[in-house]
Amino acid sequence: MNDVKAVVYEGPRSVAVRDVPDPKIKKGTDAIVKITSTNICGSDLHMYEGRTNVEEGKILGHENMGTVVEVGSGIDRIKVGDRVSVPFNIGCGHCRNCLTGWTAYCLRMNPNPDMDGAAYGYANMGPYDGGQAEYLRVPHADFNLLELPPGDEHENDFTMLSDIFPTGYHGTELAGMEPGDTVAVFGGGPVGLLAAHSAMLRGASQVFVVDRENDRLALAEKLGATRIDFSVADPVEQIMDATHGRGVDRGVDAVGYQAHGKGGEQPARVLDNLVDVVRSTGGIGVIGVYVPEDPGAADEGAKHGRIGFNFGKMFSKGQRIGTGQCPVMRYNRHLRDMIITGRATPSIVVSHELPLTEAPDAYDKFDRRVDGYTKVVLKPEMSGGTS
Template sequence: MRAVVYRGPNDVEVTDVPDATVQDPTDVLVKITTTNICGSDLHMYEGRTSVEEGKVLGHENMGVVVEVGPAVSRVKVGDRVSVPFNIACGTCRNCLHGWTSFCLRTNPIEGMVGAAYGYANMGPYDGGQAEYLRVPFGDVNLLTLPEGTEHENDFTMLSDIFPTGWHGTELAGVVPGDDVAVFGAGPVGLMAAHSALIKGAARVFVVDQQADRLRLAESIGAIGVDFSAGDPVEQIMDATRGRGTDRGVEAVGYQAHDPSGEEHPELVLDNLVSVVRATGGIGVVGVYMPQDPGARTEAAQQGRIGFDYGTFFTKGQSMGTGQAPVMRYNRQLRDLIVAGRATPGFIVSHELPLDDAAEGYARFDRREDGWTKVLLRPEALAS
């Protein structure tokens, strides 16, 4: 089958790889209809992780079931499904408590919990930027969708970024009437803004410097804050008459940088501590790594990020972190899409054939104007 394979920093190749197959009784084989390039894929693409050469990439996947293992009873051949990026066993302590993003059984790498498709340190699983994908524990993991091709661009966000954006607002504690600051207007940040507005936030400030992304934020009713035009904390404090926001979402991660492009991994955390009011909440869904050999400082290379913890403590703020347990949210978010209450596909900028993945990676990584969210299609969808 054709698949997107990591070859080294800034180098991916679409090539033939062994077919995905049913290997265990609980496996399901999915024919991919849409798979996305995620902003976190760019960490691997840029050589900022320990991903091995030859890895099939892709953790944002959806498609149609074409084969099931003998122990699969819920999912059927022909089902249209969304594949959460978390690979969960469904029976360990964390899974039973709803923390499928921290499954204790699916990642054999020592010291790691939680598994995912096609990602560094997340287990031996191939990704879905390919024609087919093997899904372990298929009855546990797969979300069934309405038949056909309707809402394809919306539903493809259910595997990761829409639940991740929603998770950011959950970790922050967003409730109706809150003012919310979202740092980062990439796909996850835009999904966090969309989620906060669906939840009834009074105002959502979205901080970035990319004009196209800020326009998208404003198109859904958020307030764009361009940090290249001045200190974003000052801009938001002025807009809130010095009060600050009730909640904040970190959707940038360890490659946060200033307007000149110089990296400061603590920058967004410091800004959120400053802009969120005393006793307010912060949700961190931007990716941070235990090791980052490409970081500027020795501490950051070891995953040690020195943010303004003293002020955080003094203000009595709370902070939640970590990857989203997709299955905690995806059914509800699917139904919001079907009802027309959520339209996460508004962020899609490009829909490319799978064979054009290398170009998609390169242009998305360069943050070219208008390249906001790239979808890959192994074959054309039926009209």
Template sequence: MRAVVYRGPFDVEVTEVPDATIEQPTDAVVRITTTNICGSDLHMYEGRTSVEEGTVFGHENMGVVEAVGGAVTRIKVGDRVSVPFNISCGTCRNCSQGWTSFCTSLNPTEGVDGAAYGYANMGPYPGGQAELLRVPFADVNLLELPPGSEHENDFTMLSDIFPTGWHGTVLARQQPGDDVVVFGAGPVGLMAAHSAMIRGAARVFVVDKEADRLALAGKIGATAIDFSAGDPVEQILDATDGRGTDCGVEAVGYQAHDPSGEEHPELVLDNLVKVVRTTGGIGVVGVYMPEDPGAATKDAQEGRIGFDYGTFFTKGQHMGTGQAPVKRYNRQLRDLIVAGRATPSFIVSHELSLDAAVDGYKHFDDRDHGWTKVLLRPGA
């Protein structure tokens, strides 16, 4: 089968790899109809993780079930499905409590709970930027979708970024009527803004410097804050009469940088501490790593991010972090899409064949104007 394979920093290749097959009775094989390039993939693409050469990328996947193992009883051949990026056993302590993003059974990497497809330190599971994908524990992990092709571009967001954006607002403990700030207008940040609006925010401020991404934030009714035009904290404090927001979402991660392009991994966390009111909440869904050899400082290379914890404590704020447990949200988000209440496909900028993935990675990583969300079609 054809697949996107990592060869080294800034180097991916579309090539032939062995077909995904049933390996355990609880497996399914999904023929991929849409798979996305995620901002998290760019950390690996740039060589800023420990991902191994030869890894098949792709953790945002959907398609049609082509085969099932003998122990699979709920999922059937021909089902159209969304594949959560979390691979969960369904029975360990974390999974049974709804924390499928921290499954304790399926990742042999020492010190890391949680498994995923095609991602550094998340287990030996090839990704879905390919024609076929093996899905372990298919009855546990797969979400059925209405048959056909309707809502394809909306449903493809259910595997990761829509639930992740929603999770950011949950971690921040957003309530109806809140003013919310989202730092980062990449795909996850825009999904957090979309989620905040659906969940009843009074106002949503979205901070970025890319005009095309800020325009998309405005399209869904958010207030765009361009940090290249001035201190974003001051802009938001002015807009809220000095009160600040009730909560905020960090959707940037450990490669945060200032308008000049210089990296400051603590920058967004510091700004959130400043702009969120006393006792307010912060949800962190931007990726941070325990090790980052390419970081700007020695502490950051060891995963130590020196944000303004003193002010955070003094203001009585709370913070939630970590990868989204997709299964906690994806059924409800699917139904919001079907009902027309959620339209996450508004961020899609490019739909490419799988063979065009190399070009797609380059343009997306270069943050070229208009390259907001890239979908790959293995069958095209």
């Protein structure tokens, strides 16, 4: 291999497809994956918008899958030719957190002393190149890679296994969901939609999806959820009316720190709404991203990760709250198998399949919500885009 093409961060609202050195095996436990599908994630937009401290020149992309083309001398499970999903977490497989299934908080792979957990192509998550590229180096490949059936069947479903499908499922798990529960998901982006899909798969009696974008709400209805358009009326009132004043058993925050309401950005808005709408002793799962430092925040506290939601009311209602990035390997195997058997179809969120070369335009349109951009899958070998 010579130089390969990759999507590189150049500054706020600026990415470019550049020629970069092809990835090499650095340790015997590495593998090189030829990327067949790589997604633009909503959390990539935090970096794209300049709301993180990601360095210029960073190769982006943490939602990756492809075919193994080279393995290190220490690899004995994964083989050249295997079709694989690459979890966005990079785990060592040996530390306390990895051994207990919490690969999102690996203690060894991130040299940043203030951050447990590593990932591909993301701010503060270690020095690892992302997979919005033709090839990707995968450390500890025997531990991290998930094998997939050969061929190209379910390609767009399987590419959701690296992050957003397990993350959506994780939101329902953090909330403590049980069969028969009612669930409110705030945020109808790809993660929120797949949280709703996961809740349905887990036996929810009713799922509400809160958003204001009609294309997202239409997808929520297609998944069997009840749409709540917060541009029409207060979402808490709508859900309380629909549940005869009882509220819901579980809530999922799939929005994060860039939540908006009347008057602009309000980082506590979704958390406050969830505290209001989830019944007493119910559970809340927070999978929307919150960050310890946000120089672009609307208020001084939020600039330093201090989000002033109604903790007192949450305490008085006896609610439980779970937070954090998804440990993908806890879920990806059985979610893969649900895709294979036709039980799960996470590709429903895909709106556009595009060549890697069209990434800069796709980032711009996805960020501005142009033309119904819901989820973009980049195909390095593709010569023309479809939507």
